Amino acid sequence: MLRNRVRLLQGVQSTTTFLGIMRSLERLSGSDQDCDQEMYIDLDDASVDSLTGKRSRHHVVGAEVKVDVDLMGVFKTIGKVGEESDSSGSERSPKQAKRRNRGGPPTTRRRKSGISARERNLRRLESNERERMRMHSLNDAFEQLREVIPHVKMERKLSKIETLTLAKNYIMALTNVICEMRGEEQPYTFVDGECGSSSGDSTGQLELSGGEQPEEASPASMHETNNNSLLHEDLERRIP
């Protein structure tokens, strides 16, 4: 029975990743010592969250957070990550099962031959971390996009779907301006829709005609009427 005890501290300078923690814990458990130990590690928010199962933006405030994690508890968590479930049949929805069979013959679960469960766990954790980083970079890109598209100032920031929809409209408006300057026909026509769509979730919808139709009534549509005029004001300012 491991009795190692790990004290994880969230430092101001967060440099250690969750993966680093896990490797340290591996070393600790591998030491096979039956004595109490304490390990002090600076953690970033995501690492604290990964260990505690909490989300940093809501739960972790400042640098005062201290997390005591019993080593066995930690490894119990790890076990969940890469647990084999081929026979246990962790339930999959039909939709998911269908997606996973796309584009090929019925697949049996791919096995990494010759690697231990612990190694699989480690690789899963690495994959998770890469995926987190990937999503963070994607969110950074969304943030940069929010900054360059004109929109009505709101207390809350634009959602992702709103950001994409407004960006699309902005591009179309710019395209119209360019065509107008060239004396060509404008490819897009913006029509302010009437209040209250069939879906009932919009106060006004920016519609397209001339070959392009909106794919769906998005949540962003409630802001589009205001933003439509804003787009044109912005264009007039920028293009004399």
Place this chain on the structure above:
DNA sequence: TAGGCCATCTGGTCCT
């Protein structure tokens, strides 16, 4: 409380 939005985990597939 329901619904919207989001972050994260996860495993399949694609690409280098």
Place this chain on the structure above:
DNA sequence: AGGACCAGATGGCCTA
């Protein structure tokens, strides 16, 4: 082979 990409699942927070 391994990383990137993708989409489903899950759970938390927030707001009407």
